Amino acid sequence: MSCKSIGLPCVLSLAVSLAACGEKSSTAAASKTEATSPTVNVSSSNLYETTALKKIKLLENLMASAQQQKLDVTREETLVWFAKEFLNFANWDEQNQDAVAYMFNAYGPFKNDKDKLAAELPDFQRKKVIEILDAGIDELNQVISGEIVRPPVRKVDWQNTVAGDNMFVSNGKPIFLYDYFSKSVGQPLGQPDVYNDHLGAIYHGGENLYPVDHDRAINSFLLNEDGTWNEALMKEVTDISDDNIGFLIYWNMGLPEWIEKQEPEARKGRSLFTGFDIDNPLVRDVWGKIAKHTGELTKDKKVSRMGYILSNEPHYYSEKNGDRKHWSHQFKEMNDISSYTLNNFRTWLDNKYSGDIATLNKNWQTSFFSFDKVEIDIPIDISHRGKPMWYDWNRYHMDRTTNWFTYLQGELRKGNPDAHTSIKIMPNMFSENTRSHGIDVEALTDLTSMIGNDAQTREKRKLNFKKDEEWQSHYGWYWEELSTSYDFMESVSPNKIHFNSESHFLSASWWRDMDPSVEYVHSVYWLATMQGMDANLAWFWARDPDGSPEDRLEGEMNFFDPALAGSFAGSNNQQPHISNAFTQVMYDMNSLSEEIVALREQRRPIRLFYSETSAINKPRHMTEHFKMYEKIFFDGFPVGYATQNIINKQDNSSWDAILVYKTEFVTADELAALQSYLDQGGTVIVDSALSLSKNEYAQPHAKALKASKGKLIELNGKADEAELREVALKAAESGLPDLVLTEDNGTSYKGVNWRVVKQADGSYLANLNNLGKHTAKLKLTLKDGSQVSAKDMLTGKVLDSEFELAPKGVLMLEVSVK
Template sequence: MIRIKKKQLEIFLKKYSLVALLLIGIFKINAQSLDKVAREKIRNLEKLISKAERNDIDVLKEKTTIRTAETFLTYANWDEKHIAENEKYFKKVPLYRDDALEKAKALPDFERKEVVLMLDEAISYLQLLIDKQVFRKPSKNIDWERVGVEGDQLTFEGRPVFLTDYTWKPDTKKLTEFHGNQDGFFITPSYIQQDGSLIPSVYNKLSSKEDGTLGFIFLNHKTVPEWALKAYGDSLVLPTDRYTVYDIDNPGAKDFQRRLIKAVVPFTANRKFSELGYMLCNEPHFFTQKTGDKLAWASGPVTEFTKAKFRNWLKQKHQNIDVLNKLWSSNFKNFETIRINIPIDTGLQGTPTWYDWNLFNLHRVTEWYQFLKNEIKKYDTNAKVHLKIMPNLWTDNKRSHGIDLEALTEMSGIVGNDSGAEHNRTWGPPYEWEKDYAFEWRELCMGFDFMKSVSPKKINFNSELHYLSTVRSRNLYLDPQYARAVFWLAHTYGMTASQIWYWPRKENGAISGRAGKGYAGSNSQQPRVTNEVATTMIDLNTNAEVIMAMQRQRKPVRIFYSKTSAINKKEHMDDLFHLYESLNFEGIPLGFVTKNIFEKQDHKKWDVVLVRKTPYATEEEFNAIQNYLDQGGTVIIDSESLKRNEYGVPMTKTLKQETGNLIELSSKESIKKVLMLFLERKGLGGNIIIEETNKVGKKGCIWKVVKNKKGNDVLSVVNVGKTNASLKISFKNKKQFVCIDLIKGVEVNTNPILKPYEVYFVELINMK
C-alpha cells in the first residue's frame, strides 16, 4: 500500500470535487443531447482505459461502468417511446401514484443524467489513478464456470470470492459479462407424469443441458400434477395463497415429489449449474394464525391429515391424556378426540394449547423439508440443500409460520435465506428504525449472526436479496452509496453469494411480463445504483481474504435464544433485539446460543452467555445452560428469565453457580457495562477504540476489526445512522499510527466524519 503526503491528498480531493462542477450543466441539456453527451463520455472513458492499461492500471471497474452506461442508455430510449406503459407501473406504487405520468415522462432523461454523472465520476477517478493521486490493487473479472464451493467459501483461482446476480436477468453476454452469470434449473410438480417420466419438453431441455456456470436448482411448489389431484382428491390443494399450494401432510405430496426428484436429480447431480445447491422452497411459510375473525397474512386452514398428525404428535409428547387435559384445562377422552380450531387465535398466545400447536407446526414443516433432502440425496450424494427463508420470520416476533430457522439451517448444506433491508417507505406508518437509522439493519445483521452461530462452516446464499427494494421500501432517487453500505455490511456479516431482486427488463429495455408491482423505482431504472453494486463487489473480491476473516471472527459474546419464549411471548424478539442493538456498535463479534448449540458445539467458541427477558424455557434448555455453568462458563442473567416452563408452570429450580460464574443484573445498560469490563479483563476487548458522536446521540457506526496477513489491523466501518458521524480512532496503548484507505490506496484521516451510508475501510499501520 502506498502513502501520499498531505499536499497530494488535497490535490486528490480538489480534483475529485470537480465531478460536482461537471454536473452543473447536465440538467440544462435537452433529451436528444443527453444521449449524445453520454456516448461521447463513453468514448472518452474508453480512451482513458487504453491509457491506463498501458500503465498496468486495473480497469475492471471502468469497463463495468461502460457496460452499465450502454445498457441504461438503451433502456432510456425504450422508456422514451413507452411513457404510457411506465405510467401504468408507477401507478402501482403508492409513493408515485399521484404523479405517475410525470414520473414516466421524466424517467428517460433521469436515466441519461444518471449515466452522465456515473461516467463523469469514472473519468475523474481514472484520471486520478493515471496521475498516481490514488492507487488500486488489481482485480479479476470472475469466470463463473471456474468457481467452486469449498467449505464456508466460494473460490476462484485459489482465492475466496463473493458473487451476485439478478433474478430474471436476460442470459446475454452483454449482461452476464459484468453483472453476474448465474446458472440453474427450475422444476415444479406439474413437470412429472404419473408414470414417473418428465413431460417431453422438460426432459429434452434437462437432458441436453450443459454443465454451464455456478448455479442452483429451484424447487417450485406452486403447481400440482393433474393426475395427483385425481388420485388424491381436491383436498390436496389448500385454499391459501402461499408458495406451497398443496398440503404437505397429504400422502399425495410425498408421492409426486418422490417421482419428480427421481426423474430430475440424476440429470442435475454433480453439475456446475447445481453446485450452489437445491433450493427446497421459495420463501417457505405456513402461517396458521388469526385474531378474532381476521386471518393473519398467508394464514389458512389445515387438513384432516395435519390434524391427525398433530394428535399423534401430542400422544408421543404427553403420553397420557390426563397430563394433556391438566395442561390444556380440557376434558378430552383420549388423543383421538382432540379438536382445536385452526387457524389458532392469537388470544391463546401464552397458553399450553398455543405452545403445542406452534411447536408442532415448526416440527411438521422441518420434517417435510428433511424428507425432500433425503429424497434428493438418494440420487445426488454430494447434494447440498438450502431454503429461501425470510430471516424476518426469526428476527420478528411471530412464530405461527412453521419455519424453525435453527433446525432448517442446521439441516441445510448451505445457509439459505431471503435477507432484506429497508431504506424508506412507499406506504404505511413510520418504522421504528427511522428515528435513529438511515436504513433497517435488524434482519440483516441479527439474522446473519444467528445463522452463522448455528452453522459457522457453510456458505451463505441469499437467493432473493431485498436490499435495493422490498414491497414497502423503494426509492427511484436512491443514493448509490446506500447500495455500497448494505452490500458491504452483508458480506462482513457472512453473505457469500446472492441473487438480487430483481431485473424485470428484456435486453432491449422492454418491461418483462413478470415485473409485477415491484418494477417502478427499482434498480432497473437506476444506473448508478446498479453500477455501485457491481463495483462494490469488485472491491469486496479484491479484499476477499480480509472480508472472509471478518466472517470467521470468533463470537465471544452469545445471546441465549429460547424457542420456547419466542413462541409464548408476544414481543420476545423485540426484547432480544434491544439487547443485541445495545452491543452491535462496539466492535464486538456477537452470536447466539441455543440448547442445540450448547449441546453440539464446543463451548470454547464463546466466553459469556447473556440471558435476558426469557421467562419461558424447557427443562432441556435450562439444563443446557446449567451444564455450561458447571463446565466453568460465565452467564449474565436478569431476574425475570428462566422462571417458567413451556406451559407456564413455575420452575422449581434456579441456576446454580459452582465451577462457573453466574452474574444477575437487571437492565441492558448494566449488562453492557459489566460485559465490557468482563471482556476487557479477559483480553477480548480488542486493541482499537472508536469514539463516535452524532446529532442523534445514539451510535450509528457498525465496525469490525481483523488482522491481515501482515499482522496489521484492518478496520471496516459502515455508518447506518441517519446523520453524519464523527469518529475518533485510537489504540488502547496510545501508539501512533496512520490509516490507509484500502480502496483508494492513500492515507486518510484517523478522525473521519462519515456521512450516512459511508463505508470506511482502512489498514492501520503503526508509526515506528
Template sequence: MKIIYNLSVLLILLFSYNIVCAQHVREPRVYIEDYKGTEAGALKKIDSVEALIVTAESQGISTEQEKMTISLAKTFLLYANWDEENTPVYTEMFDGLHEFFQTTPENLAQHLPTYERSEVITMLTESITTLEALLSGEISRQPSPIIDWRKISYDTNRLVYNEKPVFLADYTWQPKKAGVISLEDYFGAYDGFYFDPTAVVSEQGAIADQLKKYLKQKPSGNFGTTFIGHKNIPSWLESKFPKVDIGKALYTGYDISNPASREIIQKLFSGIVPLIKGKNYTKQGYMLTNEPHWNLTGNWEIVQFSDYAKDSLRVWLKKKHRNIEAFNTLWGKDYSSFDEIDIESFPMEDGERGKPIGYDIIKFNQDRVTNWFTFLDSEVKKYDSGAMTHIKLIPMHWSQNGRGNGLDFEALTRLTSNIGNDAGAKKSFRWGGPYDWTKRYAYFWRDMAMTYDFFRSVSPKKVNYNSEGHFLQSTAFTDLFLEPSYVRSIYWLAVLQGMNSVQSWFWPRENNGSLQNKGEDIAASLINQPRVVNEISKTFMDLNTHSEDIDALQHLEQPIRLFYSETSAINKLQYMDGIFKSYEELYFEGLSIGFATKDILEKNDNRTWEVVLIKNTEYVTTEELNALQSYLDNGGTIIMDTLSLKKNEYDVLHRQNLVQGKGSLRVMDTPENMNRTAMHKISSQNKLPPLTLNEHNTGNKKRCVWRSYKDEDERYVINVLNIGNKTSQVTVGIRGVSNDVKCVNLLNGEKMNPTFSINPEEVLLLEITKNTN
C-alpha cells in the same frame, strides 16, 4: 436469457400492494422532471472515459471498474430508448406508486427515460473524475479479479476462486445480453435450472420427454443454483388425491401432511436429480422451497390444517403429554382421549400466545414443517450424495415477533448444506410509520444483520447464499432515487455479516430492453436506476479485490452470546424486540455478536465463547434449562437478569434454578450492568478487538459498525461503516499502544488522519500501523 424450465411459473413471485398512506409519503430529494440528460451527452461522456482508459492502461492502471461502467451505460441507453417508446406501459405500472413520489404516473413515465440517461451521464462523469485522480497519483487502487464462474468451488464457509475467497453478485431473471452487450462479463453469470411437480406427467412417475432431452443436452455451465418449485401440481395428482390442496401454502400447492405430497416428490426427484447431479449449475445448491411459510396467525396467507394435519397433531400431542387428564388440565378441556381432540379454525388469536394451546399448536406446526424439509433434503441427497441444499428463508420470520409461520429457523439452518435466505433492508417505507429507526439510522438493518448472526451461530461452517436480495426493493420499499451510498453501505454490511453470494431482486428485461412482464414491482426498480447497478458492481469488485481481509472480518469469533429461546419467542408477543434491543446495545462495540440456544450449547464448539447473556427470557423448557446448567458445569460463564428462566413452556414455575457449578453465574438487575460485566469478562480474556474506535456524535448514540483484525504479519485492518443518519467523528488506534497510528484507506490508497469524520452510509476499509516517528 438464463434458462429456467417453465419460467412463467416464477411469475407467482411478483405480488404488489396499492396501499399508500399519504401521511407518510416520501419527501423527494429531487423531482424527476429536474433531470435533463440526453443520449448525445452520454455518448460524449463514453468517448471521454474510453480515451482515459487507454491512457490509464498504458501506465499499468487497472480499469475494470470503468469498463464495467461503460458496458452498463450502453445497456441503459438501450433501456431508456425502449422506455421512451413505451410510456403508456410505465404509466400503468406507476399507478399506485406515484403518490409516494408526490406526482402523477404520467409525469413519472414521461420523464423516466431522461432520468435514466441523466444517471448514466452522472456515473460516467464520476468515472472520469476517478480516472483523472488515478492518473495524477492522487489515489491508487489494486486490480479487481476477473472471476471465471465455471471454476468456483467451496472451502468450508467460503466460496473460492484461484485459491482466494470470492463474493458473488447476480440478479434474478437477468438476461445474458442487452442487445450485443454481454451482461455476464460484469453483472453476474449464475447458471441455473427450475423444475416443479408438473414435470411428472403420469401416476407411474414418467418425466416429460422434452425435459429429459433438454437436461441430457444442457452443459454443466457456470456455478449456479437449482430452483425447486412447489406451486403447481400435475392434474393426475389432483385426480388421485382430490383434497391434496386443502392445507396448501402460498408457494406449496399441496398439503405437506398429505401422503400425496411425498409421493409426488419421490417421483419428481428420482426422475430429475440423477440427470443434473454434479453439474456446475447445481453447485450453489438445490433450493428446496421458495420463501416458505405456513401461517397460523396474523391476517396474511393463513393455512388451514387438513384432516391429515389434524391426525398428526393428535399423535404429536399424545406423544408430548401422554396423559389425557394432565393434557385437559393444561388446555382447559374435557376430552376422554387424544383421538377426540379438535381445534378451531385459524387464524389463531394472538391472545392464545403464552397459553398451552398456543404453544402446542405453534410448536407442532414447526415440527411438521421441519419434518417436511428433512424429507426434501434427504430425497435430494438420496440421488445426489454431494448435493448442496438451501431454503429461501425470509429473515423477518425470525427477527420479528411472529411465530405462527411454522418455521424453526435453527432446525432448518442446521438441516441444509448452505444457509439460504432472501434478506433485505429498507431505506424508506411506502406506507405506515413513523418508524423509530429513522431517528437514529440511515436504513432499516435489523432483519438482515441479526438473523445473519443467528445463522452463523447455528452453522458457522456453511456458506450464506441470499437467493433473492431485497436490499433495493420489496413490497413496502420502492424508491426511484436511491443513492449509491446506500447501495454500497447495505451490500457491504451484508457481506460483513456473513453473506457470500447474492442474487438481487431483480432484472426483468429481455435482450432488446423490453420488459419481461408488466407488474407494478418493475417500475422504479433497479432496471430504471443505472447508478444503483453500477454501485453494486463496483462494491463487489472492491470486496473481491480485498477478499482476504473481508473474509477475515466476516469470520471473527463471537465471544459474547445472547441466549435465544424458541420457547420464549413462541410465548411472548414482543420477545424479539427485546432480543434486538440486547443485540443493538452490543452491536457497535467492534465485536461480532453471537447467539446461544439449547442445541448450540450442546452441539457446537463453545471454546471460543466467553459469556452467555440471558435477558427477558422468562420461558424455557426443562431441556433448555438443563443445557444451560451443563454449560455452567463445564466452566462456562452466564450473566442473566432476574426475570429469566422462571417458567416452562406452559407458564408453570420451574422447580429448579441454575447453580454455578464449575462456572460463573451472575444475576444482575440492569441491562447496563450486565453489558458492563460481559465486556469486562471479554477484556480479562484478551478477546477485545485488536484496534480501538472511539466515536463522538450528537446524542451519544453510536452509529458506526466496525470490525478489526490483526494478521500473522502484525498487520492491522479495520472496517468502519456508518449506518447512522448523521456524520460521526471517530478516532482509531491500536489497543494498548499509546502512540499515534498511521491510516491508509485500502480502497483508494489515501493516507488519513487517525481522527476523521465519517458520513452516513460511508464505508471505509483501513490499514493501521504504528507511527514510529
C-alpha cells in the same frame, strides 16, 4: 418472487428525484467537457444524451491512457456498459410512454402519478448516467495521477468457480458471487447482453427459462400418474447449459390434476408458495421420487454447484385475530388443515404428553377423551398466545415443516449424495415477533448444507406506513432484519456457505425509491458480506437488451403473487446509478476477498441466549431482544447467539459469556444446556429473576441455575440495556479486540459497525461501516494507548488516527502501530 406485501398505499412523485439530480450541475458538467471532447454525431435535440455520449468518449479516452500505464480499468468498463445500456433504455422509455405508464400503474404507490412518472423517467435516467460518468471520470483521473491506488478487480470465473468448505472459490481464492434471481424472462441462457460480468452470469433452472403460467424449474408435473417421467419437462432441467455454474430450485406451487383426484385434501393447509399439504402421503411420495431422480440426473452438472434450493420463501401463517385474517389468508394459506396434519398433531401431542391426556386437558382447559379425539381450530386465534394450546400448535407446526424438509433433502441425497442444499428462508421469520409461520430458522439452517435466505433492507420507511419508523431517528437505513438474522444463522452454522438467493436490498414490495443513494448500496452490501453472505442474487433484472420489459411484464399481468406485477416500477431497472453501484461494490469486495474472509472469522465473544420457547409465547419477544442486540452491535466484534443446540453441539470456548435477556419461558432442556455450560466453567449473565423462570406452559421451573464451576451473574432486573452491555463487556474482556474505536456522532446512539482482526505481521485489518444518520468523528488507538496509523485499502490513502466517516460511508483499513 417475493410475498412480503399486499395492498396499495401512498403516492410518490419522481419530480423530487429529478430535482435532486441537479439539472444545473449536469449542464455545467456538459460545458466543462465541451472543449476536450471530440465531436459526437448525434442530434442536439436532447442535451442530456449529447452530454452523456461526450462524457462516455472522454472516459473511454482516459481508460486508454490508463491501460497504457497498465492500470486496471475493469470498473470503468462496467460503468461505460451501464451508461450505454441506460441511454438505450431511456430512448425506449421515451418512445413507449404508454407502456412505461402501464408499468407504474401496476405498483400501488405510483399508480396515481403514472403518466407524470413515465414522462419524467427518460431524462431522469439520462441525468443519472451523467452523474455516474462524472464520478467515474473524476476517480479515473485520480488513479492516473497516482492520487489513489486501487486494488485490481478479481473477476468471477463463471465457468470454474466451485463450492469450497465455507466459501465459493475462484482461481484458488474466495469469491463473492453476484447476479439477479429473476433475469429477463424470455431471453436464452448465455445471451451476452444479459449474462456477463456486469450483470452476473449464474445459470439456473428458474424464472429466466419458462413462460408466465408454467410452474418453473423442478416441479410437481415432472412425474406422470403411471409413474413415468414427463421427458419434455425434464429436459428443461437436464438440458440447461453446462457452460456456467448455477443452482436449481424446487418450485412447489402447482399440483397435477391426477394428484388432486386421488387426494382431495392435497391442497388443504397449502401456503402462498407451497401449493399443497406437506403432510399428504401421496404428495410426499411424488416429491420424494422427483427429488431423488432429478438429483441423479443433475449431480455432475455445473448448474448444481451452487446447490438445490428446496423451497421459495416457505411460510405457513396459521393465526388470526378474531375476525381479522392474516394477510396470507387471501392466498388460501393455512385456511384449514388436512386430516393428515391433524392426525400427525395428535400423535405429536401423545408423545409430548407421554400419553397423559389428563395433563393436556388441564393445560388446554378441554375434556378430550383421548389423543385421537383432539381437535383444534386453524387458523388459531392470537388470544391463545402464551397459553399451552398456542405453544403446542406452533411448536408442532415448526417440527412438521422441519420434518418435510428433512424428508425432501434425504430423498434428493439418495440420488445425489453430495448435493448442496439451501432453503430460501425469509429472515423476518426470525427477526419479527410472529411465530405462527411454522418456520424454525435454527433447525432449517442446521439441516441444510448452505445457509439460505432472501434478506431485505431499505433506505427509507415502508410505503404502507403512514409515519416514519423508529430506526429513522438514528440510522441511515434499516439493517435490523438483515443483521439479527445473519448473526443468528452464522451462529447456528458458522462453517457453511451463505447464499442469499433473492436479495431485496435494492427494492422490495413495500419499499421503493426512485433515487436511492449509491452510498446506501455500498453500505448494505458491505455489511451483508461482512456478516457472512457469500453469494447473492438481487431482485431483479427485467430489461430485454432493446430496453423493453421482459416477456412476463408485457400484456396483462395477472399473477398469483400480485407483488410481481409492480416490481418493475421504481426498481434498479430504471436506475443506472444503482445498477452500476451493485456491480461496483461487488468488484471492490472481490478485490479484497481474502481480507474480508479473515474479518468474518473474527470470534463472537458475547452470545445472546435465544429461546424459541419465549419467541412463541411472547407477543414482542424479538422487539425486546433487538434492543439488547443493538447495544452490543457497535463494539468491534460480531454479535453471537447461543441456543440449547449451539451450546450442546459447538465448542463452548468459542465465546466468553452468554447473556440472558428478557427470556421468561424456556424448556427444561434449554435450562439444562445453560447449566451444562456453567458446569464447564462458563459465564452466564441473567438480567432478572423473571428470565428462565417458567417452562413452555408458563409453569415455574423446579430447578434454577447454579454457578457450579462457572460464573453466574444474576441481576435484579433494574439494569437497562446500556448497563447490561457494560456487564457483558467486562465478563468478555479477555476476548475483546486490541484495537479500540471511539465514536462521537453527536447522539447517544452509536452508528459505526466495525470488525477487526490481527494479522501475522502485527498490523490489523479493520472494516468500518457507518450505519448512523450522522457523520461520525472517529479515533483509533490500541487498548494500551499506543498510537496507530491507517491506510484505506481501496484508495491507498493514509488516514490520521482521528478522522470522520459520513453516513453510509465504508472503509476497509490496514492499521499499523506507530
